[in-house]
Every structure is written in C-alpha cells, then in structure tokens.
Amino acid sequence: MAVVTSRSSRRPDILGDFLARVEFWEPHLWRGELSDLAGALGRYFSVVEIARAVASIEDRFTRTTMLVQLADGVTDKVMKVSLLADARHEAWDVEDGNYDYALKHVVSGFIDAGMFAEAGEAVDAMRNPEIRLDYLAYLSSALEKAGKGDEADKILSDRSELESVNPDTRPQSELLAEAESLLEMDLDPDFPSIRTLFGSVETDVRAGRFDEALTAIRQHFPTLFCPASLELDSDTLRQLLLFQIERVRSFNRNDLKVEFLTDLAGTAHARAAEIPSEIEGAISTSEFLRLEPAAVPSVHSVDPSVLEFSEFVRVLFERPVPLNDEEQRIYDRERAEDPDVSDPEALVRLATELFLCFGEVAPKFSPEQVNQAMWTLLGHPYWLYEAMTEDGVREESVIDCLEAAYRVFADYVSLTKLPDFSSKFNMWWDEFWKFESPKVWAALFGTMVRVLELPEEESRYAALHGLGHLVGRNTPVEGVAAAIDSFLSRHEGELSDKLYGYARNARVGEIL
Numbered sequence: 001m002a003v004v005t006s007r008s009s010r011r012p013d014i015l016g017d018f019l020a021r022v023e024f025w026e027p028h029l030w031r032g033e034l035s036d037l038a039g040a041l042g043r044y045f046s047v048v049e050i051a052r053a054v055a056s057i058e059d060r061f062t063r064t065t066m067l068v069q070l071a072d073g074v075t076d077k078v079m080k081v082s083l084l085a086d087a088r089h090e091a092w093d094v095e096d097g098n099y100d101y102a103l104k105h106v107v108s109g110f111i112d113a114g115m116f117a118e119a120g121e122a123v124d125a126m127r128n129p130e131i132r133l134d135y136l137a138y139l140s141s142a143l144e145k146a147g148k149g150d151e152a153d154k155i156l157s158d159r160s161e162l163e164s165v166n167p168d169t170r171p172q173s174e175l176l177a178e179a180e181s182l183l184e185m186d187l188d189p190d191f192p193s194i195r196t197l198f199g200s201v202e203t204d205v206r207a208g209r210f211d212e213a214l215t216a217i218r219q220h221f222p223t224l225f226c227p228a229s230l231e232l233d234s235d236t237l238r239q240l241l242l243f244q245i246e247r248v249r250s251f252n253r254n255d256l257k258v259e260f261l262t263d264l265a266g267t268a269h270a271r272a273a274e275i276p277s278e279i280e281g282a283i284s285t286s287e288f289l290r291l292e293p294a295a296v297p298s299v300h301s302v303d304p305s306v307l308e309f310s311e312f313v314r315v316l317f318e319r320p321v322p323l324n325d326e327e328q329r330i331y332d333r334e335r336a337e338d339p340d341v342s343d344p345e346a347l348v349r350l351a352t353e354l355f356l357c358f359g360e361v362a363p364k365f366s367p368e369q370v371n372q373a374m375w376t377l378l379g380h381p382y383w384l385y386e387a388m389t390e391d392g393v394r395e396e397s398v399i400d401c402l403e404a405a406y407r408v409f410a411d412y413v414s415l416t417k418l419p420d421f422s423s424k425f426n427m428w429w430d431e432f433w434k435f436e437s438p439k440v441w442a443a444l445f446g447t448m449v450r451v452l453e454l455p456e457e458e459s460r461y462a463a464l465h466g467l468g469h470l471v472g473r474n475t476p477v478e479g480v481a482a483a484i485d486s487f488l489s490r491h492e493g494e495l496s497d498k499l500y501g502y503a504r505n506a507r508v509g510e511i512l
Contacts, residue, residue: 428465
C-alpha cells in the first residue's frame with residue numbers, strides 16, 4: 001500500500017533544506033522576510049539549530065533582527081537573555097547608516113522581555129539624536145505601563161536634557177513637511193524632483209509616448225515593475241498600466257506576469273482600493289493567464305561547468321536579446337554577481353565541444369543570440385580564457401579548445417552573412433592572456449594564422465586583431481610580423497585597402 005505524504009508533513013523537510021542553505025537564499029530575500037521566518041522556523045527546529053544558521057548570514061543587520069525575532073518566541077529566560085545579548089553584539093558592528101535602526105530592534109526586544117536596564121543601555125548607544133529621543137519616550141512609556149513610574153520620570157528628565165542640546169526639536173510633522181518640499185526641488189538636471197518626474201511621465205502618456213514614460217520611471221525606480229504604486233493621476237495610471245500589461249504579456253515569461261500581478265494586488269490592498277474593471281479585464285485574458293514554457297535559467301545563477309552539453313547550449317543561446325533600453329532594464333534585474341565555476345576543466349571541455357560543432361549549433365539561433373552567447377562565454381560572466389589558466393586545467397584541454405576555435409570561423413563566421421553588431425567575432429582574441437606554456441602560445445598563434453587564411457573578411461579581421469595584440473601586449477610569441485608579411489605577399493592585389501591597412505597596423509601591434 002502506497003504511503004501518501006501530506007504537504008504539512010513535508011514542510012519540515014523543505015524548511016530544513018532552507019535552514020541548511022540560508023546563506024544561499026540570503027541574496028534572494030528581503031531582510032524583513034528573513035526576520036519573519038525566524039519565528040516560523042522556531043516551530044520545527046531548536047533554538048540552537050536556528051541560531052547556528054543565523055550565524056552563517058553575511059549581513060549583520062539581518063542577523064540582529066533574526067536574533068530578536070527568535071528571542072521573542074523563546075520562553076526560557078536564560079535563552080532569551082542570551083539571544084538578545086547576541087543581537088546587541090551584532091548591532092554594534094552594523095555599518096553607520098543602519099546602526100541606529102539595528103539598535104531600534106534590540107531596544108524593542110529588551111522592552112518586550114521586560115529588560116528595561118538593558119534597553120536603556122541600547123538607547124544610550126544610539127548616535128542619532130532624533131532616534132534616541134523617540135526611543136527614550138518609547139522606553140518611558142513602557143516603564144509607566146510596567147508600574148515603574150520613578151524610572152520613567154528619570155528617563156523623561158534625561159530626554160529634556162537631550163532636547164536642550166539638540167538644535168532641532170521641531171515636531172515630526174514639520175520636519176516631514178520640510179523634507180517633502182526638498183523632494184519637490186530640482187537639485188540637479190540629472191536627478192529631477194518627484195514632482196518634475198511625474199509631470200514628464202504624465203506628459204509622455206498624454207502624447208502616447210508610453211516607452212518614454214516607462215523609461216523615465218525605470219531610471220528612477222529600478223526595482224518597480226508594476227507602476228500601480230505611483231502617485232499619478234488616475235487616467236495616466238490607467239493608460240500606463242494597460243500598456244505595461246501588454247508589454248508583460250509580450251515577454252512570454254511566467255515570472256514577469258507573477259511579479260506584475262503581485263505588485264498590482266499589493267498596491268490595491270495597501271490603498272484599500274478595487275482594481276479598475278478595465279485593468280482586471282486585461283489581466284484576465286487567456287493570453288495573459290496562459291502558462292508559458294519554463295524560462296531558461298539566468299547565466300548569473302547557474303554554474304556552467306556542471307551542465308550537460310545540451311543544457312549548456314540552451315543556457316548560452318536560448319536567451320532573449322533586449323531590443324531596447326526598457327527590455328535591457330528588465331533583463332538586467334538578474335543577479336549581477338558572477339556564478340561560481342566549480343570545474344574550470346569541465347567548462348573548457350564544454351567550450352571545445354561547442355566550437356567543434358559550432359556550424360551545426362549556431363545557425364539554429366538568431367545572429368543576435370549567437371553574438372550574445374559568445375560575449376557571455378568568452379567575457380562576462382563565464383570568462384573562458386581565465387578558466388583556461390586555473391589550477392587543475394590540463395594543458396591538452398587548453399590546446400584543444402584554442403585549436404577548436406578555428407571551426408567557429410570556418411563553419412559559421414565565414415559562411416554566414418553577419419550583421420555589423422556581431423562584434424564578439426571581431427573581438428574573439430581581444431584578451432590579456434596569462435598563459436605560461438610555450439605549447440599553448442603556439443596553439444593560440446597557429447589558430448589565428450589558420451583563420452587568417454579563410455577567404456572571408458570578417459574572419460581575417462578577427463585573426464589580424466588577435467595577431468596585433470600578440471605583438472602589442474608583449475606576449476612571448478615570435479613570428480607574427482613574418483606571418484602577416486607572408487599573408488600580404490600571397491594575397492597581393494586581392495585585399496581591400498581597409499583590410500590591407502589593418503594588417504599593416506596589426507604587424508606592429510597598433511590595434512585597439
């Protein structure tokens with residue numbers, strides 16, 4: 001008889017995996033989300049297990065808030081004191097901009113635990129006078145409720161002394177009004193005020209320039225995908241939302257649809273408002289609600305060296321190419337850090353296999369996708385040439401990869417009419433190589449010379465570019481000038497003036 005596992009019984013396994021890899025998930029979650037999870041984790045795991053996971057988190061502010069949250073759910077007095085003491089210790093090392101805000105959480109934790117003396121010490125450690133005044137008042141109020149009026153009077157006395165030396169004790173409403181007036185000032189042409197920005201957005205929408213409106217919004221609110229939270233007039237916002245809904249649908253990506261709907265629902269809930277029927281109708285169409293095929297993993301989130309060859313090709317080539325600034329801003333929201341390449345030798349072998357069958361693989365994709373794939377592989381974020389110099393990468397593997405590059409030019413570049421933007425092939429050997437082996441240098445030089453003999457100019461420019469850098473970047477390779485002289489001699493009268501001049505410059509290393 002089969003055993004059916006309920007969702008609730010699987011939950012500890014899912015949470016256990018999260019707890020074991022919390023440092024992996026940290027960049028993907030907001031600080032508040034991690035802090036809120038501390039209490040939920042406490043229902044399934046021991047305080048010691050959770051505290052150990054918290055210690056692996058990089059951000060000290062997050063460590064502080066998670067420890068305070070964890071302490072809130074603990075009934076054991078000794079454990080609560082220990083957790084709050086650890087939180088205070090973490091807060092002391094938070095960077096200046098967040099230091100007082102971290103201490104605010106610690107103070108709240110001490111007050112909730114009835115540890116008023118410790119709360120007072122944390123307030124005294126605050127550096128911002130306004131925040132310190134607010135939390136002295138908060139502590140005084142808590143003491144009054146706890147029946148400790150004398151201690152509350154002492155704190156109020158301290159507060160009056162602090163106010164006497166604080167140059168600005170105006171009401172908070174007055175300070176906020178002044179801040180609002182500053183936000184309405186155009187302090188710099190490149191950084192318009194919110195009022196000016198929204199004015200330009202409304203003007204663009206009325207003129208039908210929706211792309212320009214979204215571009216302006218994205219420049220100033222880079223994480224905002226659904227514009228529903230903006231304080232635009234209702235008609236401008238309606239038109240902008242309808243346009244963005246169509247834009248989201250056109251990407252055919254589930255994650256963008258979900259993000260848009262989540263932002264829209266969250267904004268409507270926060271404002272206690274209903275979503276207009278026209279907007280609701282647009283997001284209820286079968287085209288918008290259709291479940292799209294799974295998107296290709298981001299090149300920033302996957303280690304290419306662990307992939308099978310077919311998946312390696314898919315990650316490199318089956319990615320959308322941004323056609324305008326707005327699309328670029330959307331795709332740039334991927335994680336920016338370089339992925340870890342755990343096995344450089346495997347990456348070099350995968351690249352070799354790709355180069356050897358490039359004439360079969362590349363024509364299946366658009367020239368834009370091919371160009372983007374090669375920039376990804378040879379440049380950011382995979383840096384193939386750097387992988388070749390890593391410890392543990394065999395010399396034979398490097399030589400095979402360098403020589404396999406010939407097939408890229410012989411089987412694809414020389415046979416394909418490439419648009420001008422296919423710049424990576426021209427810049428294929430635009431590198432500061434760090435090779436040490438004479439055999440590797442010989443393989444690199446030999447491949448360039450072979451590509452130079454291909455009849456098509458695009459390949460010849462690429463080869464001359466690389467040969468020019470062999471001279472100009474003081475590599476140990478000899479015979480570059482002789483190889484170029486031989487090429488010019490054998491093809492005298494056949495070359496365009498532009499290619500001939502480029503070859504003469506490459507001969508002496510005058511290549512940018």
